[in-house]
Amino acid sequence: VLGMAVDILELAEFYAGSDGARARAQIVQKIHALWPDPQAEPVLGYGYVVPYAEALWPRANWHLCMPAQQGVLVEDRPGGVRSALVDESLMPLRDGAFGRVITIHGLEAANHANALLGEIWRILVPNGRAIFVVPNRTGMWARRDATPFGAGRPFSRRQLRRQLKLAGFSVVSMRPALMLPPSLPKYLVRLLAPAERILALLLPQIGGVWVVDIVKQVPAPIRAKRRQNVGLGVPVRPAFSRALRLAKGSVRG
Numbered sequence: 573v574l575g576m577a578v579d580i581l582e583l584a585e586f587y588a589g590s591d592g593a594r595a596r597a598q599i600v601q602k603i604h605a606l607w608p609d610p611q612a613e614p615v616l617g618y619g620y621v622v623p624y625a626e627a628l629w630p631r632a633n634w635h636l637c638m639p640a641q642q643g644v645l646v647e648d649r650p651g652g653v654r655s656a657l658v659d660e661s662l663m664p665l666r667d668g669a670f671g672r673v674i675t676i677h678g679l680e681a682a683n684h685a686n687a688l689l690g691e692i693w694r695i696l697v698p699n700g701r702a703i704f705v706v707p708n709r710t711g712m713w714a715r716r717d718a719t720p721f722g723a724g725r726p727f728s729r730r731q732l733r734r735q736l737k738l739a740g741f742s743v744v745s746m747r748p749a750l751m752l753p754p755s756l757p758k759y760l761v762r763l764l765a766p767a768e769r770i771l772a773l774l775l776p777q778i779g780g781v782w783v784v785d786i787v788k789q790v791p792a793p794i795r796a797k798r799r800q801n802v803g804l805g806v807p808v809r810p811a812f813s814r815a816l817r818l819a820k821g822s823v824r825g
Contacts, residue, residue, distance in 0.1 A: 577681035578720040580620070580643035586720055587623040591754045594761060595721075595780075598749045599705055600627045602783040603674070606703065606745065616670045616695065618688075619678025620720075622655075628674075635670075637663060641683065661687035665695045673702040680707050680724035689739035698790040702741070705749075706732060706782050712753040713780030719754050721780055732782060741786040748772050748779025 578586075586592040603624075614633040617625060620642065625634045636655045638644040644657040658664065660682050673692055682688040692702055707714040707726035714726035727735070733743055751771040752764055772779065 577639060577641040578620075578677065578723045580638070583620045583642070583677065583720055584622075590758060591719055592623070595719075595750060596623050596627060599676070599781070599783060600624060602747055602749050603628060603703055606747075606783070606785045607672070607701070610672060613672065614670055616665075616673045618673060618675045618692070619681070621674055621676050624674070624676060637665075639678065639681065642677070642681065660684065661691060663691050663695060667694055668697045668700075669695045671697050671700045673700070674705075675702065676705040677720055679704055680721075680726060682724075685725075685735065686739065689735070689741075693740045693788055696788045698788065700788045701744075702786050702788070704732075704736075704782075704784045704786065706784065708748065708777070708779050708782050710777050711748075711750070711780045712778065713750055716754050721750075727782065729777070729782065732784060736784070736786055740789045742789055744785040744787055746782055746784045748776040748781070749783050750780030751775075751778060754780070 587596060609629050610632045611629075612631060612633055614635060615629070617634060617636045618638075620638065621634075621636055625632070625636070634654070637658045638655065639660050640657055644655055656664070660678075661684055673696060675692065679685055679688065696702060707721040707724070709726040709728040709731070711726070713719055713721040716722045729746060733746070736743055749772075751768040752761065756764075
């Protein structure tokens with residue numbers, strides 16, 4: 573199933589707004605509850621992890637890979653975050669290069685989800701961990717195309733567990749986030765914050781995204797061979813630096 577990646581500039585614009593800030597804060601909170609600070613350990617971010625890296629672990633050694641169909645955004649922050657435009661089915665990374673991987677706006681936008689998962693498995697060390705943030709098929713955010721979580725292929729909890737298991741991963745935990753709909757006024761978000769925590773416990777199926785913590789199985793399960801379509805008809809977008817600003821759908825220096 574071909575995914576539908578959101579343009580890099582639309583992603584940047586979303587995270588500059590109130591819904592993006594809310595999504596980032598809640599997802600960062602979920603990830604902090606799952607993993608300790610890696611300190612200087614290398615961490616791979618795949619998809620669009622730029623808004624999350626600094627908020628999660630500013631001292632971590634981040635390597636950001638962005639899919640070619642999305643485009644790449646080069647950040648100029650101190651210390652330098654390495655960013656690269658990659659083919660989802662053939663990443664320029666050695667086997668077992670990372671102990672941790674975080675994927676946001678990646679799996680649902682993949683043109684070949686199995687190939688992407690195979691690459692994530694390959695570049696993880698044995699028993700390495702990964703977190704996937706994936707739109708929930710039955711959630712409210714996946715039904716609103718005003719947010720990037722409404723693009724691409726959303727997953728039900730059962731579909732996601734099955735696909736990850738077939739790719740050679742064990743699911744450690746799967747937690748919902750974004751229990752309230754997008755585009756709510758800030759005062760309502762604050763007022764309903766206690767209800768959001770209760771909804772996450774009682775009605776996880778209405779959450780906007782799944783935050784899934786997985787571990788690489790070794791050895792991998794036997795899987796059918798698949799053809800990898802490398803670089804076929806994938807548009808490559810240029811890189812942009814933080815110095816370039818978004819304004820009314822255009823980029824100005």
